[in-house]
Amino acid sequence: MNTPSHSPLKNWQFILLLILAFFIAAFAALWHVSQLQSRLIESTAIKNAHLLSDALTEFRTLYTSEVVAAAKRHGLEITHDYTTKENAIPLPATLSMLLGKKLGEHASGSKTMLYSPYPFPWRQKTGGLRDQFMEQAWQFFGQHPDQPFYRFAEYEGRKHLRYATADVMRPACVQCHNEHPATPKNDWKVGDLRGVLEVDFPLDQVVAQTHADLKGTVAIFGTIALLGIIGIGSVTSKLRRTSVELQHRVRERTAELERINQELDQYAYVVSHDLKAPLRAIANLSEWIEEDIADSLTDDTRKQMSLLRGRVARMDDLINGILQYSRIGRIDNNIESVDVDELLQDIIAGLAVPEGFVIDIAPGMPVFNTARVPLSQVFANLLSNAIKYHHQPEQGHVKVDVREVHAQKTNGEFYEFSVRDDGPGIAPDYHEKVFAIFQTLNARDKVESTGVGLSIVKKIVDIQGGDITLESAEGKGSTFRFTVPKIGNNEQGGSHNAG
Amino acid sequence: MLDNNVSILLVEDDDVDVMNVQRAFKKNHISNAVHVAGNGLEALARLRGTNGQEKLRPTPKIILLDINMPKMNGLEFLAELRADPELRAISVFVLTTSDEEKDRVTAYNMNVAGYILKPVEPGKFMEAVKTLDVFWSLIELP
Known part of the structure; x- marks a missing residue:
């Protein structure tokens, strides 16, 4: 568009x-x-x-x-x-x-x-x-x-x-x-x-002379006008050619970038795939060794073996994260009518929500045409983060809200969804960092996390043409806001699809 | 419990994965003969008795098939298999690390009986093999 x-x-x-x-x-x-x-x-x-x-x-x-x-x-x-x-x-x-x-x-x-x-x-x-x-x-x-x-x-x-x-x-x-x-x-x-x-x-002699002069003036004016028009015309056509050329070049570059991006995703996919085979071998072999020499193991070595397998599992998670991340751009999603309220209920049902933790969905969630899977992934990540990182899960509270926004920059219509929690909050210094891949704010040993979730969320939102922001401060909870473009909606009789 | 006369062909290039399957079979007390081929070409040769290989008798009724292999990968092998009137009825289970939609669809289009992702954790694979055993004992093979 x-x-x-x-x-x-x-x-x-x-x-x-x-x-x-x-x-x-x-x-x-x-x-x-x-x-x-x-x-x-x-x-x-x-x-x-x-x-x-x-x-x-x-x-x-x-x-x-x-x-x-x-x-x-x-x-x-x-x-x-x-x-x-x-x-x-x-x-x-x-x-x-x-x-x-x-x-x-x-x-x-x-x-x-x-x-x-x-x-x-x-x-x-x-x-x-x-x-x-x-x-x-x-x-x-x-x-x-x-x-x-x-x-x-x-x-x-x-x-x-x-x-x-x-x-x-x-x-x-x-x-x-x-x-x-x-x-x-x-x-x-x-x-x-x-x-x-x-x-x-x-007067006719004078008039005739004057008329001759006037004709000369008209001729000069006409020539200037003609030259001016030709000049404007040629400048404009040159400009148009230049702009066509530029558009063409932009398109080429964009295509090239898209190709490189896809290659990168493909590369990440293949590499992480190939990394999995040796990892699986390590996991298997260590377990077999442990089984075979079970009798001669001390408590220390048993603990070390368990640590080894814990790290293997983490590496597996990390690789899975890369796979997921690389898959976002490679898979085309169907656009379908999505009932956001229903989608949220489904996600919440699939999450392990602790006793006492309240997830509140504001009324007026839209039903609109969008890709179901990515939207679901974004909500699932944000909601599970809100639960996972909450300092008092037994009395945590999350509110999901929506409003319609108009983006000046792109002249587009969006839904802006927000997920607000009353968790520990994130200091402003880290607001940029949380969206980067493999960035975690806690030691991995304390909270088992790969640091992939929010980077996936950001990539999905970006690819759909939206934007994600974070409002938070330590001790003040966090609010993630992301926008999803409204695509030409059938129910509304086909909105203007400028392009 | 699977009929002891039924032999199984494992097409897999990774030695540890071969060991993994063998170990899991042993643990689940599956005592059927398990033949191993390192890639698709070798598997075909052994099924047909070509290329100087001795033909497997009886022909295995179950094939456990990896996808990413050298020379001839699992999907290419599957296509050959389904085109061969003598071999087309063999029940094939894909056992792979590839969870790509494209591979899955291609495999099912060639009538695989199942598509199993190799888990990293050994315990999980054990459970998968156990389930397979139950399944095999339940169904009637050709």
């Missing part, structure tokens, strides 16, 4: 999320840049229009005051059709229109227009208010003659800035306008709104 990853997000989901976030950020940046650019285009166009219309107005004023006035004194005629007459120069408005037209042809494609509701007769066709913008501009300047009026508009298939400024009657112009024979209105005063000067700028 080894889960390779505990992350709720799978790798590919994470990558997808990353790519999505990257694209959103890239598009947001591009959108922002394009907004900035279009604002920049507009403000640049407005500034240009403002400069041009200022220049035209200034030119006209200057022409009027410096050229027209002097020309009049020299008797020249100031007229719109100066080209067809002798001794004539253009009107200020005519000339400034011409200048605007020339500028437009040469450079920006701009157009300059001068119009009002009071056009001179020869400009009846081109000088009136011919569209909505012109009318709006005229109305706007009626109230705000000192502010520009502009709109961005599309016509002739191109986006334009139409920038209009008020053309106000200046002192230099009033007289001439009122006195001109063809004037449509002869009561002009200084400061009157005479007309509208409109400068039109096509």
